[in-house]
Amino acid sequence: xxxxxxxxxxxxxxxxxxxxxxxxxxxxxxxxxxxxxxxxxxxxxxxxxxxxxxxxxxxxxxxxxxxxxxxxxxxxxxxxxxxxxxxxxxxxxxxxxxxxxxxxxxxxxxxxxxxxxxxxxxxxxxxxxxxxxxxxxxxxxxxxxxxxxxxxxxxxxxxxxxxxxxxxxxxxxxxxxxxxxxxxxxxxxxxxxxxxxxxxxxxxxxxxxxxxxxxxxxxxxxxxxxxxxxxxxxxxxxxxxxxxxxxxxxxxxxxxxxxxxxxxxxxxxxxxxxxxxxxxxxxxxxxxxxxxxxxxxxxxxxxxxxxxxxxxxxxxxxxxxxxxxxxxxxxxxxxxxxxxxxxxxxxxxxxxxxxxxxxxxxxxxxxxxxxxxxxxxxxxxxxxxxxxxxxxxxxxxxxxxxxxxxxxxxxxxxxxxxxxxxx
Amino acid sequence: xxxxxxxxxxxxxxxxxxxxxxxxxxxxxxxxxxxxxxxxxxxxxxxxxxxxxxxxxxxxxxxxxxxxxxxxxxxxxxxxxxxxxxxxxxxxxxxxxxxxxxxxxxxxxxxxxxxxxxxxxxxxxxxxxxxxxxxxxxxxxxxxxxxxxxxxxxxxxxxxxxxxxxxxxxxxxxxxxxxxxxxxxxxxxxxxxxxxxxxxxxxxxxxxxxxxxxxxxxxxxxxxxxxxxxxxxxxxxxxxxxxxxxxxxxxxxxxxxxxxxxxxxxxxxxxxxxxxxxxxxxxxxxxxxxxxxxxxxxxxxxxxxxxxxxxxxxxxxxxxxxxxxxxxxxxxxxxxxxxxxxxxxxxxxxxxxxxxxxxxxxxxxxxxxxxxxxxxxxxxxxxxxxx
Numbered sequence: 094x095x096x097x098x099x100x101x102x103x104x105x106x107x108x109x110x111x112x113x114x115x116x117x118x119x120x121x122x123x124x125x126x127x128x129x130x131x132x133x134x135x136x137x138x139x140x141x142x143x144x145x146x147x148x149x150x151x152x153x154x155x156x157x158x159x160x161x162x163x164x165x166x167x168x169x170x171x172x173x174x175x176x177x178x179x180x181x182x183x184x185x186x187x188x189x190x191x192x193x194x195x196x197x198x199x200x201x202x203x204x205x206x207x208x209x210x211x212x213x214x215x216x217x218x219x220x221x222x223x224x225x226x227x228x229x230x231x232x233x234x235x236x237x238x239x240x241x242x243x244x245x246x247x248x249x250x251x252x253x254x255x256x257x258x259x260x261x262x263x264x265x266x267x268x269x270x271x272x273x274x275x276x277x278x279x280x281x282x283x284x285x286x287x288x289x290x291x292x293x294x295x296x297x298x299x300x301x302x303x304x305x306x307x308x309x310x311x312x313x314x315x316x317x318x319x320x321x322x323x324x325x326x327x328x329x330x331x332x333x334x335x336x337x338x339x340x341x342x343x344x345x346x347x348x349x350x351x352x353x354x355x356x357x358x359x360x361x362x363x364x365x366x367x368x369x370x371x372x373x374x375x376x377x378x379x380x381x382x383x384x385x386x387x388x389x390x391x392x393x394x395x396x397x398x399x400x401x402x403x404x405x406x407x408x409x410x411x412x413x414x415x416x417x418x419x420x421x422x423x424x425x426x427x428x429x430x431x432x433x434x435x436x437x438x439x440x441x442x443x444x445x446x447x448x449x450x451x452x453x454x455x456x457x458x459x460x461x462x463x464x465x466x467x468x469x470x471x472x473x474x475x476x477x478x479x480x481x482x483x484x485x486x487x488x489x490x491x492x493x494x495x496x497x498x499x500x501x502x503x504x505x506x507x508x509x510x511x512x513x514x515x516x
Numbered sequence: 517x518x519x520x521x522x523x524x525x526x527x528x529x530x531x532x533x534x535x536x537x538x539x540x541x542x543x544x545x546x547x548x549x550x551x552x553x554x555x556x557x558x559x560x561x562x563x564x565x566x567x568x569x570x571x572x573x574x575x576x577x578x579x580x581x582x583x584x585x586x587x588x589x590x591x592x593x594x595x596x597x598x599x600x601x602x603x604x605x606x607x608x609x610x611x612x613x614x615x616x617x618x619x620x621x622x623x624x625x626x627x628x629x630x631x632x633x634x635x636x637x638x639x640x641x642x643x644x645x646x647x648x649x650x651x652x653x654x655x656x657x658x659x660x661x662x663x664x665x666x667x668x669x670x671x672x673x674x675x676x677x678x679x680x681x682x683x684x685x686x687x688x689x690x691x692x693x694x695x696x697x698x699x700x701x702x703x704x705x706x707x708x709x710x711x712x713x714x715x716x717x718x719x720x721x722x723x724x725x726x727x728x729x730x731x732x733x734x735x736x737x738x739x740x741x742x743x744x745x746x747x748x749x750x751x752x753x754x755x756x757x758x759x760x761x762x763x764x765x766x767x768x769x770x771x772x773x774x775x776x777x778x779x780x781x782x783x784x785x786x787x788x789x790x791x792x793x794x795x796x797x798x799x800x801x802x803x804x805x806x807x808x809x810x811x812x813x814x815x816x817x818x819x820x821x822x823x824x825x826x827x828x829x830x831x832x833x834x835x836x837x838x839x840x841x842x843x844x845x846x847x848x849x850x851x852x853x854x855x856x857x858x859x860x861x862x863x864x865x866x867x868x869x870x871x872x873x874x875x876x877x878x879x880x881x882x883x884x885x886x887x888x889x890x891x892x893x894x895x896x897x898x899x900x901x902x903x
Contacts, residue, residue: 185625189625357880358855360844360855361844365877372548452640453640455640467646484651494640498639
């Protein structure tokens with residue numbers, strides 16, 4: 094048997110190193126595990142400070158021992174390469190594992206084991222965990238705001254129709270495909286507007302009129318982001334073209350417009366739309382709060398979209414412009430058929446980021462008194478019957494927004510792959 | 517004829533755009549004038565010198581109701597800059613660490629960093645601010661139940677963080693010494709660079725800098741008559757249930773929540789910038805540097821970082837700007853920033869919507885524009901100089 098050198102494990106005595114190392118690592122993990130799940134402290138005989146650090150010391154020594162180069166065991170080599178490449182990495186690995194083990198029971202019990210969902214009042218929440226009853230009772234408010242309960246089918250139906258129509262592109266025949274852009278840019282928004290005006294807002298066809306102040310919750314988030322998205326995109330495109338125009342007046346007007354909106358925070362824009370904008374309109378002219386907000390956010394986001402699209406326009410090689418011109422195309426033909434399709438393809442990630450920012454900015458409309466989901470949460474939080482459930486509400490809203498935003502970013506990544514062309 | 521045609525083609529769209537813009541502006545101005553006449557308001561910025569008669573909870577300069585609206589504006593602006601500065605500082609540290617962690621060969625670290633980025637990036641900032649303020653910080657103990665932290669001189673309570681206050685004597689001498697240290701470090705660095713370029717000798721600039729930075733200010737304590745003492749916060753009972761801390765420096769929970777949320781949120785974007793910057797350097801650079809015998813530290817410092825910074829800095833400045841603009845969300849949790857103090861309270865009191873909103877917007881606009889001018893200057897300076 095060769096001499097064992099614990100500072101530099103080698104292949105010759107691999108088994109000894111491997112067993113000792115794994116044993117130490119398991120012991121350290123076990124210690125943390127027992128401590129966190131069963132509240133047992135097996136090293137309680139040691140001083141406090143040492144007892145806390147012991148698993149880390151043991152574990153990193155164990156990982157050091159199993160760090161054998163070219164051991165020939167597939168999984169050991171893989172593990173050494175992935176999580177155990179140096180002492181520093183080993184300590185970090187252990188820290189992460191310990192934190193996960195430590196945090197798991199507390200999180201699980203708050204979310205599931207000690208949580209309550211039954212019942213319909215605050216008294217039903219007896220556990221120490223989350224009170225999902227609160228979310229259950231208030232769900233309608235979080236989704237539809239103050240919209241009357243018996244009328245909420247109108248929102249549901251409009252959204253179902255809109256989602257269905259949005260997928261129309263997948264079902265069209267080859268012959269109709271060339272009209273798709275026209276459909277999405279002009280016809281679809283008009284249908285959406287008609288639906289929202291007649292079905293959600295109501296007032297005609299025997300439908301009860303519901304004022305926009307009563308709209309709210311997640312559905313308002315969708316309505317605001319939907320319309321802003323539709324308006325800000327073409328506007329941003331025009332501004333981007335204007336900024337690159339050779340005509341000085343148009344160029345400088347576009348530049349100052351873009352820089353102005355990009356330089357101010359959205360919240361002041363919304364302040365402007367609520368406090369300052371009415372001063373700029375004729376006295377007898379009334380514009381709904383929601384419409385003002387949508388205009389404000391659209392103008393604001395259009396400036397960002399414009400900058401993103403400008404990046405795409407600048408990235409296109411000059412040859413594309415020259416080639417289009419040599420075919421005798423004018424300014425509009427060149428841009429619509431040659432430049433923009435390529436430029437937009439290049440900036441899909443940027444546009445997706447802007448749209449994500451737009452969705453994440455919608456909660457700011459609380460400034461003008463419109464309450465979408467975050468606003469509704471703050472209202473529910475102050476209800477005397479349901480005090481003290483702020484955490485549950487925010488967690489619920491965070492999960493909702495996270496799912497929406499994450500889905501959007503994944504979709505944009507797919508789109509990017511789909512449209513990717515080799516150059 | 518063709519020339520004429522071309523000229524007309526270029527002039528007409530410009531004229532039309534100009535006419536539309538002028539018409540819109542004219543329409544708005546006309547309406548604003550009639551509206552203000554009807555309401556009997558006179559346009560003007562004279563109100564700025566009037567007495568404000570409202571109080572602000574947290575202020576960096578002396579302020580109470582007897583000061584003017586102009587002073588209130590300054591209070592708000594300073595508070596905004598304070599939160600932006602703190603946020604940028606913390607966000608940069610977290611962002612750089614997470615950005616580098618995302619490139620770690622360690623699978624667990626990389627995934628943890630990725631989880632952090634995906635998690636905090638996809639939740640609206642306002643929601644995060646509310647979470648920290650209304651849910652997380654509300655779970656902190658009351659002043660009388662708080663345990664001392666940080667060597668027993670600070671208290672983290674539901675009323676905020678209370679830390680010792682520094683009491684300086686002859687602070688100006690101390691600050692001069694720091695400035696002197698920084699200047700001499702710059703001179704020495706310059707000299708060391710020249711020495712290396714001309715003669716190939718290397719000076720231990722790092723240890724010299726650290727030494728200077730410690731020794732010079734320390735000397736002022738010995739011979740300059742500078743002294744430093746601490747005022748430690750002490751709890752005091754006002755009534756049966758009400759306790760306050762006296763002395764020390766109180767950091768309000770609004771500031772903590774806002775800074776924390778802004779920093780954690782912006783850090784995700786900075787992390788992505790850092791990652792993209794380091795990834796943008798081709799592997800060949802690292803290998804070439806290694807092949808001429810540089811050690812890993814030198815590779816990072818002399819080869820990778822100078823090139824990566826060129827990619828990292830412009831988008832990161834953009835994020836700093838976003839953070840500054842996002843700090844206006846302070847209004848939602850009543851941290852007295854520019855928007856809350858000026859566009860909120862002052863507007864409510866005076867009713868001068870146009871003046872106040874325009875001043876607020878102009879302030880943010882000038883911050884943004886000056887930073888972007890600086891950015892462009894910097895970009896030009898570090899751009900690769902092609903021969």
